[in-house]
Amino acid sequence: MTSGAVSVRSETVFTYGAPGLKFGTGASDEIGYDLSQYAVKRVLVLTDPRVAATGHPQRIAEQMAQFGIEARVFTGVHVEPTDESFEAAIAFARETGPWDAYVAVGGGSTIDTAKAVNLLTTNDGDLMDYINAPVGRARAPQHPLKPLVAVPTTTGTGAESTTICVLDVLALKVKTGISHVRLRPTLAVVDPALTMTQPAGVTAAAGMDILCHALESYTARSYTSYDRKSPEQRVPYCGANPISDLWSEQAMSLLAGSFRRAVHHGNDPQAREQMALAATMAGLGFGNAGVHIPHANAYPIAGRVRDFHPAGYPDDEAMVPHGMAVSLTAPEAFRWTFSSSPERHLRAAALLAPDHGYDAGPDALPAVLADLMRDIEIPNGLGAVGYGEDDVDDLVEGAMKQQRLLATAPREVTEEDVAGILGRSLELW
Numbered sequence: 001m002t003s004g005a006v007s008v009r010s011e012t013v014f015t016y017g018a019p020g021l022k023f024g025t026g027a028s029d030e031i032g033y034d035l036s037q038y039a040v041k042r043v044l045v046l047t048d049p050r051v052a053a054t055g056h057p058q059r060i061a062e063q064m065a066q067f068g069i070e071a072r073v074f075t076g077v078h079v080e081p082t083d084e085s086f087e088a089a090i091a092f093a094r095e096t097g098p099w100d101a102y103v104a105v106g107g108g109s110t111i112d113t114a115k116a117v118n119l120l121t122t123n124d125g126d127l128m129d130y131i132n133a134p135v136g137r138a139r140a141p142q143h144p145l146k147p148l149v150a151v152p153t154t155t156g157t158g159a160e161s162t163t164i165c166v167l168d169v170l171a172l173k174v175k176t177g178i179s180h181v182r183l184r185p186t187l188a189v190v191d192p193a194l195t196m197t198q199p200a201g202v203t204a205a206a207g208m209d210i211l212c213h214a215l216e217s218y219t220a221r222s223y224t225s226y227d228r229k230s231p232e233q234r235v236p237y238c239g240a241n242p243i244s245d246l247w248s249e250q251a252m253s254l255l256a257g258s259f260r261r262a263v264h265h266g267n268d269p270q271a272r273e274q275m276a277l278a279a280t281m282a283g284l285g286f287g288n289a290g291v292h293i294p295h296a297n298a299y300p301i302a303g304r305v306r307d308f309h310p311a312g313y314p315d316d317e318a319m320v321p322h323g324m325a326v327s328l329t330a331p332e333a334f335r336w337t338f339s340s341s342p343e344r345h346l347r348a349a350a351l352l353a354p355d356h357g358y359d360a361g362p363d364a365l366p367a368v369l370a371d372l373m374r375d376i377e378i379p380n381g382l383g384a385v386g387y388g389e390d391d392v393d394d395l396v397e398g399a400m401k402q403q404r405l406l407a408t409a410p411r412e413v414t415e416e417d418v419a420g421i422l423g424r425s426l427e428l429w
């Protein structure tokens with residue numbers, strides 16, 4: 001056998017990590033028992049005011065009493081968290097602690113806040129010590145964290161499976177995160193019954209997030225395309241690999257059968273359950289492979305919003321929801337990445353729309369996506385959420401700051417490439 005063709009420097013190793021998982025209707029009734037297995041006595045339940053109003057966090061907290069666990073509910077989580085909101089939650093947990101475990105009941109914002117609280121109540125220092133460089137000092141935790149149970153109430157973010165938490169640093173006007181393998185929740189409890197009340201607009205945006213998690217990790221550059229890492233250099237997001245591919249493909253098949261139904265018939269329990277399963281599977285995939293261009297673009301698209309108020313979301317704040325922000329440049333991003341692996345793009349189009357008639361070329365996946373987006377009433381491009389030709393440079397600058405994500409793209413991405421993708425996404429159809 002000759003080895004001359006293979007560089008000794010190329011990567012031969014991939015890693016896979018995942019939380020424990022309890023999935024299904026009624027799963028959230030068992031958290032008291034689950035935590036009792038860790039011999040915990042005091043538990044802090046974190047949630048935001050809106051989810052608190054559903055009664056689920058209180059119910060979960062009360063149910064722990066029968067296992068001799070004292071639980072307290074913190075309802076101050078900020079949706080789209082900031083360094084200030086993280087610090088408020090951390091201060092609360094430090095003042096009322098020590099806590100033996102944390103339970104996060106809510107969307108990605110709540111689960112991310114709980115990760116930061118867990119980190120900063122078990123390790124010294126402040127937020128900036130741990131935030132990704134160059135914004136922060138990217139310190140690794142010195143001590144183990146406490147058990148964290150993540151209970152998602154929106155189907156989409158995958159935050160229950162990932163090792164990162166995302167936040168806005170207000171003074172610097174930048175969205176960044178903390179990323180470390182120890183941040184990953186100990187147990188994800190996915191109870192589709194908690195997602196039944198999601199309005200159609202939220203289901204549509206959150207579902208596009210699931211879809212993009214699956215598609216981006218499926219089309220991410222392969223783990224073998226990186227230089228060989230030493231053990232201490234390994235990162236949770238190692239590029240597409242055979243295990244993440246499996247989850248991504250499954251997530252796409254489930255979405256094909258349930259996404260439209262979950263949006264148009266929100267009280268269909270089977271569609272909700274399949275969406276929850278798709279979200280979980282996509283999370284297990286991208287939580288190891290990573291995401292790329294649509295997610296990099298989503299940061300400035302969501303962050304620089306001026307006056308857009310989507311249906312189904314609170315009226316008081318202008319916003320482009322994360323899943324919507326991700327989806328708006330997805331068709332053009334996948335047209336651009338097509339040449340890196342035509343077979344993967346076509347396979348994804350076939351999984352998502354088995355009966356769709358399209359040419360087997362770069363237009364196939366964008367056509368499938370646009371068709372779906374139109375059907376579930378996602379806006380028809382960046383123009384519809386308030387951006388114009390003049391904003392493209394600004395958005396490019398914001399996207400190029402997400403090098404951690406762009407590095408996972410299957411082709412090298414330049415400023416001009418991103419400008420082209422954003423420009424062609426102003427009006428998608």
Ligand SMILES: [Zn+2]
Nearest residue numbers: 157209322326
């Ligand atoms: Zn996402």
